[in-house]
Amino acid sequence: MSEDQTPSVPPEPLLQMIANLARFHGEHEQFYAQAPLRQASDLQACSRALKALAGRWSTTGAGAPAGNPFAGAEDLNAPGLVAESGILFMEGEGEPVELQRLRRDVREAAEDSEQTGIWLAAAMEQAWEAAGLLADYPALADLLGERHRIVANDWQAAGLLALVAQLLRRSLDLLDRVTFSPAALRADLESERNAPAYLFSASEILDRAADLLAESATLVRDNERRWRVFGARVRRLRSD
Template identity: 55%
Template sequence: MQTERDQLLLTVRNLARFHREHEKFYSESPFHDVIRLQRNSRALQALAERWLVVEPSGEKYLSPFAGAPDLNDDRATETLGILFMEGGGEPAEITNLKRDLRALAEANRATGQWLTSAMSTAWDMLESLLSYPELADLLAERHRIVSNDWQCASMADLIARNLDRAVAILGRVDFTPAALRADLTAHRVVPRYLFSASEMLTFAADLAARSAVPTHENERRWRIFHERVDQIVGAADPPSPTKSH
């Protein structure tokens, strides 16, 4: 019959095994968001740089699908497909960009909240390991895993906040060609909004990249801790009964 001590060790071993594998995924996945956010940032920066200096176009075109030569920037078109057309409103790519950023913000917020709750529970549970002399030299290592993951939770929340604010900044801009050209002939406020939004996306990308570092650092700690718990559980297992002849 399993004792409470046995059940705890089995639980600790289970967590060490499966959460180690789980973190292998999360040590890689932030870099997908980094690339995505950097591309978004570069596209917005390219538009801002162009709109800071370009003069409004006075050319007339017969087709409403003609590209707006003053508003388009090849870098933004090549990177995200952003195309301003003479008879169009806000490009669909910009609408999609704001939608995707909101979704990414919500995903990071949910991750941060779940991870904060999980690490709070884990921290309290780890206190029970203090009564295991066999784990005395690895207590700091196991607590560091939790501390690192808690740090990742905080960064996920910061990523969400920066993405939300970047979308709010973009929401201050009327991306219709008529409104943009009006800004080009006035105070050119729109490029400054775009520079700010771009910088916030870059910072969110930097945070995502940094969040992978503590997770990478956890791998060795998970490995040596799991090996030790395996040894303790194995030593506690009763020998298999031998058959009598």
């Protein structure tokens, strides 16, 4: 082999680095093949709560306030929702603390999705360039499709996470259109009934965000076998 000729097998330092990436990034992706599913489940629970309230407010009439400020608002509480979500409208209170917590959780989920998406997109830009350099080594030629598929899956997942963040923030924008005090809600029930419409739309946007989180988990999970095959080849080359 001439001095200017690239060897078939990557040098040991490069093989060691590739082995490290295959191990730790493969393990990292095992987490991100599951975490979005848990987030999607949480968002679906939020969506169900909003739909339950919207359904109740679409059909019930405005009731008279009870004399006790700690009494539950019969006309505003959805059947079964208090036990499931803790959201309880009381006569002497404003927006239920559980509903405030729901909105806070959605806001935090938006921030987490955005940050993860930004980091992952930047990482995949570098990974794409690094994967192209492996084409210099024929010993890895048959696995280049697998390596690029890993990058493509993760890059696509990053884009989905960015979109999830936008959807979650838009759902919050719609919820901000509603004043969740008993007095304001009863006034709406007696007029245009705008609150149910905003809640239904916000819940539908949450549903789509949950769907996209599940898609991102599917993309990342698709990489598991590819990392395993890639890592096995590198270990064999190092042992040889």
